[in-house]
Amino acid sequence: MPNPFQPILDAQRANFLTDATKTYAWRIDQLDRMERMLTDNKDAWCAALYEDFGKPPFEQLFEITVPSGVIKYYRENLRELMAPQPTPIPAGLEATGNRGVIYKEPYGVTLVIGPFNAPILLLLDPAIAALAAGNPVILKPANTTPATAALFARLVSQYFAPENVTVVTGGRAEISSLLELPFDFIFFTGSSAVGKVVMRAAAESLTPVILELGGQNPTIVDATATLDIAADRIAWGHNAISGQWCIAPGYVYVHESVADAFIAKLKASIVKMYGEDPSQSPDFARMISEHDAERVASYIQPEKVVHGGRFDVKARYVEPTILYPSTWDDPALQQEVFGPVLPVMPYRDLKDIVGVMKRKPKPLAAYIFSKDQSTIDFVLGSLSFGGGCINQTNLHCWIDSLPFGGVGNSGMGKYYGKAGFDALSNTKAMLIGNPDIELDVFPPYAGKDIAKNLSVFS
Template sequence: MQNDAFQSDRSKTKAWRLDQLEKLERMLLDNRERWTDALYKDFGKPPFEQEFEIVVPMGNINYYRDNLDDLMAPEPVALPAGLAETGHEGVIHREPFGVTLVIGPFNAPILLLLDPAIAALAAGNPVMLKPANTTPATARLFAELVPKYFDPRDVAVVTGGRDEISALLELPFDFIFFTGSSKVGKVVMRAAAEHLTPVILELGGQNPTLVDTSADLERAADYIAWGQNAISGQWCIAPGYVCVHEDVADAFVEKVKASIRRMYGDDPKKSPDFARMISEKDAERVASYIVEDQIVLGGRHSKADRYVEPTLLYPAGWSDPAMQQEIFGPVLPILRYRDLADVVGRIKTLDKPLAAYVFSRDRAVAERFIHSVSFGGGCVNMTNLHCWVDSLPFGGVGSSGMGKYYGKAGFDALSNLKSMLVSPVDQLLDVFPPYVEKDIEKLLAPFAG
């Protein structure tokens, strides 16, 4: 149904795209309380974390609505002088790929399902939504509301678990957007290869954070404490570990402890601002990374309550259990370093992360870190907030993903850039054989610049 509708070219108009964005906006705002209630039911998301799942997609809708004319317009490009002087034109047209499958994760089940869908719709692609089955209340709400607001030829939804995802991946979609683990990302990519379907994979990794001797330690402590414990650490861009210069490490740890207590109290389990793990299995997994003699804060956990307390491990080492994979929970290893070159070199031996952060008043230190370490994106003197800015392309690199979205980058990623060379009817470029008596250099001159 969606493919037949796409072949009719109905989704290529500006009117269609604006209509889809308006419907999505109404679906969010008309049911705002129901969305936030669903997030709380699924894993106890606090009000602020509920609201940014509405606010961030709204910002992306507004960006595309305000910039659609420019994004859809054919883009003239410069040509070699020999072609330009004879009236030739180079133009890039952005056309939608077609029916796009968007598979969302559990940790931000509204935002990380809808943001890719918003980019896809703005670029003219019909969308099939697959919400996470591990957030059942949110998935049920998608299943209920999407058919009420959208023509199924434009936006449809499929719920379920592994069997449903496997069935979807057997279909010849025109584009697949997946957010989730690297393990499942490989499954998606293998399935996409069967149909040569292009993909964006937004995965994850163990995200490094560097704090040097010049850093504002209180600022660093606040941002790291919040960035690592929001959504109970179940955030693909959360700081995964912190490397702190040995001269300030002890002082930094004390400030992080104070920040966590100020944000979540002495018993975070009672805090209305601290979410739960998505499952008992995940609570048990994250608790297994805790090394008892390294605990300087926290450490309490309950599998039955899906709870792991904000926990600091210090001093941690590179071979510790918490350093062997993405933690995806509220456990933070803190390592000491002495030499910047050494710690940057060690970070570079690990898989490329989705995000990285550096706290320093020394711009040279920040620039060295940014240019030497490969990662998807990040912040200087803050954490996490880069993914809320629609003008900053968001995505991973290497094992943390491929492809970028948000803003113009998202529109371009969900569009086929169709390059056209337009020739005046009265201009003939003689590129035809026989070549024996022709000046080859002269024939090629228009393309030589």
């Protein structure tokens, strides 16, 4: 049975092989179209996000503002990013008239598979980088956000030619069919389990991939931390999108000397942000499905609840919940929670807890709240993770100049800004020789000063 998506791939590849997508004009045109698609339809995008899982207004606009900022970055920097880059070579080669140049060329047809939690932003940010780098794009929005996926299907066909950008909707069957095809690049954002499926499929055609996955992200609050600041930023970072952020603080280690004070401030921060009954807050989103609400609710241990603990599976609601004191045996610490249930553990010795964390799968993010530089330096030097913040949470992943991505179980490859352009481009390294200057490194070697000849490479 023929693959239903083969014609889409064939049309985009035929377009790519004309070299049309390599031009500055094509890239700028695609970026302009993307920006118009976002801004012309802002109200429709916001309504779809609210329909899918009750995203509050700030989080709705965030999903439009961030991609618009990424487009602005590429529009302002594209000529420089596309330009051949001179690079140093050994002095001996340079003296004989050679020079090094790095060219960036697009890979080709790129499949971007997006997640549900930020269904506009996390689908379009990789797509924008791919287009800036000169790649046609096939978008696969999450099927668990049906209103947003349907809007993508309608609007992309209005703003883009299908040989440049197109959309495939559907679920597991459609993704399986897409992954059977030999794309030139695949960008996947989602769970580690599905990331392994994507990587296995990509291996069949040796397709390069970026996998932006997840993990149980650690947060450390030491005895020197400003607790009010730490509490506010952790409360927001953990509970925004109802905890459904791949970069959300997954658990907190707090020094025992400030643990009680921190817990009190964290509870107060949650109430300040979402009220005594977050189910009535216009700023608190819902879980993406009843299944996920039930899953996250199952992590709540009543005897450890110091705040929250209520849930309504049918309403896809789980209250912002703090579990304290947690241990590594607790259900909420066996996997990424991906919901508004936060385990908190007291600690006494920093080296001990870093040793524990180092034996866990490498997380996508980590956060440190401290005013002690030696503590900060020790954690950064010892613990491996994709990226993170000092005395802040979550915001690092929206800054163009900070490459974003995971390591190990939390993913591979980095994007955003220049890193995104570079990741979606093949680095073509060239040695440009002078056709008029002799460089005798060829046989026969008898009678030649081999060491002198080889010295041009050092």
